[in-house]
Amino acid sequence: MVNVCIVVLDAVRAANLSCYGHSRPTTPNIDSVADESVVFERAISPAPVTLDSTASLFTGLYPGDHRAGQRGTLDVDVPHLPELLADAGHETGAVTTNPFVTPGFGFDQGVDRFDAVEHRFERGMNVRKFFNEHKHLPSHRRYLSFLRASLDRNFLSHVGNGLQFRFELFGADDDNGATETTRAATRFFDDASEPWFLYAHYSEAHMKDVRHLYKLPRADRYRFVDEDRVDDVGVQQHPDGEYPADSMDVHERLYDGSIRYLDRHVGRLVDDLKERGEWDDTLFAITADHGECLGEYGAMGHGHLYEPGVRVPLVVKPPAEMDEDPGRRDGRVNTLGLYATVAELVGADADHAQVPSVFADHEHVLTQDYSGSWSWSRYGDDTAGQHALYVDDLKLIRQGESVELYDTTEEEFEAGPPLSDHPRREELVETMDAYLDSFDESTESIDRIDVDESASQRLEDLGYL
Template sequence: MSGKKYYFLGLILLLVSSFALKSKEGKYEEGEKKKPNVLVILTDQWRAQSTGYAGDPNIRTPNLDSLEERSVNFTNAVSGMPVCSPFRASLLTGQRPLTHGVFMNDVQLDTNAVTMGKVFTEAGYKTAYIGKWHLDGHGRLQNVKPGERRQGFQYWKANECTHNYNHSVYYDNDDPERKIWEGYDAFEQTYAAMDYIGHRSEEQDPFLMVLSYGTPHAPYHTAPEAYRNQFDPEKIVLRENVPAEMAEQAKTDLAGYYAHIAALDEMIGRLIRHLKETGEYDNTIILFTSDHGDLLGSHGAYKKQQPYEESVKVPMLMSIPSAMGILTGERDAMINSEDLMPTLLGLCDIGIPSSVEGIDFTPYMEGKAQLGQETLITCVQPFGQWNRVNRGGKEYRGIVTPRYTYTRDLNGPWLLFDNSIDPLQLNNLVGNPAYKALQARLDQRLSERLEETGDEFLPGIEYVNKWGYPLDDTETVPYTN
């Protein structure tokens, strides 16, 4: 679809959805029950395996463990395209990457997209965004200017993208002057969120706030010293799918990775205590998740984009006010990036725009529907920094169920894992005669899902050309610091 057509389609969808939501807008009358607040705690590159409650022997996360005990824990949550910007665009739009067009980093989400910020605002919410944005595509560290480029968020203390966590750039609402968070940015961003919540508790309107941390994404060794000192590389227990030749480096980097996680866990604890102190906790939906994982040596690779569990699976907790009657505990449904927006809207009884492709999991959590038996994983870009062909990267499409992961590359079947008996994904079953029928069945279902979603599975460069994205001589989108 051309940019001009997309522009007008987005505009029409926004007008239609705005009209549909008019009955749910506005101030709350005296005595009327306030809709729930929504707090999205988004981290960067935090894999599902690396929490205390998930059984990681290297890390204690007491605050997240406590949150998990009173949450719906989606143990099979995946990042459908495990890289930063695609996940974030799917979170905000409820669409898959080949629909919203952000299938690689450092490109701009269409300013006419129907987004979470716009829909919640139309429904009478005050909206806020704090931390890493990474959806503007016009050069890192730049100001995402007030207006349409902020996608409906009213309050703003954010940056496009930076990984300098101790000298972190941000912009404060309408002030065009570049500012720097003092010290470790996760601390300062948490304090800013607490300040916002404190002020909102005095108001009648509910809020939607996205608090987007940049960690535990690399550089791994930049957490404050008090947290780094908690982790001795020599004592790190590696996953058994890390090859021996990478063990020393992986242990060193994991020590720094866990230091970031320990700091974030403490900040999440402070944030939740503040919600309780301000009286907002019992009326706040808390979503904790990450945009993708980090291989950190597993399968001989680092970072993300590849279809392995350490890259694709993300932590996902939904703490929902007890008055809403949703039982807590582990759920095995395959919930994906595009499902988060419609699920939050469903929980808040806000109409879901027709542009949304994801699933509202509210009926599933209420025990009224069986959803999430399978989901798709996708990689369009075999030429990004962490997924280049010479590092084993390739385009792929895959289908994931609670038990199996099956992927196909441009040449045909690529990977098949039985995750129940091979959780470390060490035994590729593609071509195994004992699994011939299963492979054929999953391959057929993948073909059906690709047809349903209009995915032709073309070489990645064809999508880049279709959307008109420029690549530099390193085959990445150029940006400036």
């Protein structure tokens, strides 16, 4: 029996890893793993947002069928990935820092040990929400109102959350949870009986509403850029209008620093498994839930179907018993195929999976975004779902009646403007229609989600509430 470890680097796009040709040395440890792995040059996430893409990885279903974002939870009648492993005799664990990938959103099904890393006082109020609701007041009155609202038995927790909100205090080792995630992962390795399965989710590359966008130790934050330059150009999370080229360059350098920091944690997991003598018997996959736009196409962050938002790394180190030779593969694949990959490895039934193993040919690749219909989220705006279909080197992006066709030949991003006239345009539109007709359109979006104060605070920090 083999072990399985899936490492997800939140909001990390493939183009910024050095093993994918990036000019800065962002991923020396991942590069070393890549040397003994299958590296998929053109891997696409099934969705450009965490909740839907991770739900796809856990179920083997496209977002169009599980509709986790609209339901507000992962609730479909198929075995979750950890359940497949548990039924095959694996001890299962999950360690996450993203508030979506938690038991509250239905991701604990089949997980023996779930560590959702926290960064605040559980009993304290959602301070960001409080101040947003009182932003119409003068500054001194906002603080006075906060103190008055804090005068109850949880006073110390309220004040602690206030200090964290204002000064970013009490964070774990001055990062966004990576240190504790790695500790929890190695504790799982200590305690688990072989064979085991671990899902580990890191969030340092996800933009936060804090100074300089990424929460990292100082040396890592400014690894690729001087602090003075960051202050001078005014890097922003949500710039108004077109992002100036200088700001975009500095922003990407900060982003690269976060990836380099994550790479160090991946290296620690790899070293730990090697020291235990378990590396050779472990399928070790490194990927991302989605990519990130840093000003390209006038887009910032994720929730976009352009290449920076959905093209992600996929590095799969096969176990010794698996008949897959290391090397680079340039065929396009959907990372949702990891579900079938793992199922085949352990001999589990995954007939419901809508995408084959990443080692199989993917004739078409589909990615979907329904976040505009998340009425419980600030993302929600009643817009039609967006879909992108890849066929050969063509990419069709569709939202309602709006259609854009791009050439993606050997490009990190879309090559040039949309193709206004192409002989295969109608063929791709018909293929897209066939996919969309196959999905269940009956799901109604909920108006609110019920999460505890901790999850609410973290979702708000990440811009979802």
